[in-house]
Amino acid sequence: AFITKTGAEITISQSLGAGNTPRAYRFARHAIVLSLLGGCLLAIGLLMGRHSLIGFFQLASEDIVADAEDYLFIVAFGVPSIFFNATYFGLYNGFGYSQTPFWANSAGLGLNMVLDPVLIRGWLWFPPLGVRGAALATVISQLIVSLIFLAIARNASSRFHHLLKGFRPNRHFAFRLLKLGVPVGLQNALFACIGMTIARLVARWGDLGVAVQTTGAQIEAICYMTAGGFASALGSYVGQNFAAGKFDRIREGYRKTLLLTSVAGAFATVLFVFWGDRLFGLFIPEPNAMREGGIYLRIMGYPQLFIVLEIMSTGALNGMGRTFAPAACSLALNAVRIPLALWFGAYALAGIWWALTISSFLKGTVITVLLLINLRRFTRR
Template sequence: LTSADVLIRFFHFDASISSQSAGYLQIVAPGIFFQFNNNTFSGIYNGQGDSKTPFRITAIGLLVNIVLDPLLIYGYGPFPRLGTAGAAIATVLAQLIVYSFFAYRIFSNRFPLGKMHLFTALKKKPANRIIFLGLPVSLQNALFSMFSLTLAALAARWGAIGVAAQSVGSQIEALSWMTATGFSTALAAFVGQNYGAGKYERIRKGYRLTLYIAGSIGLSAGILFFLFSREIFSIFIPEAEAVEAGGTYLKILAISQLFMVTELVTQGAFNGCGRTIPPSLTGILFTGARIPLAWYLCSFPSLGLNGIWWSITLSSIFKGTLLPFWFLYFQKKILNAKKIKEKIL
């Protein structure tokens, strides 16, 4: 709320755009409470192996957002024309509705694990374990946002075209990224259950199967982005200059789609085993490397803005290559040792 103007000035937008952007952030900020809790509630259900319930509840929120956006942005019927403020209000209301549905189920006897209480005394051992597991992932996600903002600010040096290519292009790429994240979440729950039960061979089979399924999606998305980059981008922004820049973004990022999916799936496997440090460390180091690499590549006149996209692709290739080998080592050294120990006992 208090630093919205400072954050927006970081991008050097025009005065009118900066004002609208800061206003959007100030309205959306209170909704962060609901967003954080919604993610926590989803994690509780996913950990039980129930991904349908959070999907249904989240889908309701998305539908509410889709309906309210045009009504509040353009002011149809009795609704006022609010512009970007309307989009922010629609987002917060959607998050509030999702939170209400989750809270109704979790803080009642309808919850499978029994009625939960909003305020309860913390137990030291479980709390420490949660912090130990969650801190690396939280740090990775926080730094990922900071790195992305820095790259967006760098793209803003090329004006609105650079910002549009980065923002819209990343939203299009999210089709494969979010799909892979879903498989990663499912695999984490599957691996966690089997890791606790000592069924290590099922972990290997589940990991390989998930890699095949998600990898085929990532490969298909990469081919689609590469062959039809401009056509896909033009659906969202028809201006020729933006289509040219955005199409190039998708074509370059297409090369890394398979590696990006592989990284996310392997991250889920590690998290399910309670080993959150390897994927977080890999993610922080190589995602952070995008910034100096982008600055360096952008200095070449032949690359310019495209240097940013190449820094993202190259880092994704490194992450998607290193992390599976790390998990392979983990399987051989840790899982095999546990399996032998249990046979002896």
Template sequence: MKVIARLGLPAGLQSGLFTVFAMFIARIVAQWGAVPIAVQRVGSQIEALSWMTANGFSTALSAFVGQNYGAGKWERIQKGYYASLRIISVFGLGVTCLLIFAARPIFSVFLPEPEAVAYGIVYLQILGLSQVFMCIEITTAGAFNGLGRTIPPSIVGIAFNALRIPAALILSASMLGLNGVWWSISMTSVFKGIVLTTWFVALLQRQAFQVTNAGIKST
């Protein structure tokens, strides 16, 4: 039970707080009326193309890492992780290009009203800039989970998701207006991807150093 709680509670807490933070963001967006709220809802569904695919990679990588971690094969973990990052980064880059350069035709399929399309184009283009980073963050979280270390992804996720609220308030109060809310979401996604990936790479390098030292001492 302790192991289950240790592994499950951080992820559960992150998911619960994500919902709370999203409610605060929705309240900020509501200041601009019903259309931006609908735009955010539809836009997040379009973004699902990225995060659902990344979740698939995360699940697969978690199983791969867990299997090799149990066997003590850190070299395979490293190779598998970097291979996954390359694949998901290319996919994320493709989604970025799609959201930035095809924002109008994509969004107009879901909300054809001119006002909604105008808002939606900006939303997709701003959020499109963070798709690669969101993909690598979700994938890296799977690698951490495979090692049984669910706390680092939760720390990074909770911290930067919480940061969205003050960032949205500050940026939306500037000349950016509603776009400041979108920028707060996009920028924190970028930082989550960078920080969590750096954390995992540092862990891999530290482990490689320990393995090398152990090999030297045994000779």
């Protein structure tokens, strides 16, 4: 999904910055078609390979394995919608309109939050479906978001009214989208693989370690999801000004956006470091879980500002069309987590969290330096 989303954001914003609106719409059409093709291919891959994928984790409980395979089977049918929604989000961001996808995705998230307890626990005369209910809630919510986007597009005043009308595939437009989006998509796919490897190392410390990492990562998302939203907007802003040659505006936009998101990063650091155990206890109130969860959040709280730096600098570089360098650096420094986790994790579970923290410090520093080098290079031109 990141391939077409990122490619659409960059190509559309740069086309608009260059004053070529018809070209922007051609990129939008190709992005939608590619997203549907990619979503269908991944869905088929999940349906055919779910047994091998779950087997990678070497889970001991047959019930958990069966639940995980059922979850993937159901979610696979929602993958094309996930790809479609992410790409539509990129289309709106590329044109500089982020409110519509925000409300559409908020509606989907709200529906998911309602459907989860209803389908999982069997409320309102529904049978309790457990894990299958969670999967169904995800699929239904994503389908509803897709229908919202399509309903808006049917309006004659919509920017994407009859978007695919007269579509003719063009190798140049498809290649340009893939060239910009593949590094980001590959980075996220391999990041997921690295995350699965880390999860296996965490599993050596028992079920508590897995619960701490899973829940802690969701709490930690407060910061990086906020920064990610700003980074998408920044990428569109940078893309338009980059194509227009307005590098001073790029610097100013980056500086102001970084200042805003740094507030969120600083807040997350204080919250995680000083009140991490209490925060974790809101989700898992057991004493052992609160203690270990507090340790996780405290360690992961230290690099929050550097995580913000990484995300914002990556967004700016993507807007300039420089997607390969930040993706390569992020991938390389994420891969460092595995040997560090093997080394530190041999002594304590917290050692694995320190491996993640060290990697985050390095990524934030290196990618920000890359951005400053690129800004200086283009300013001199």
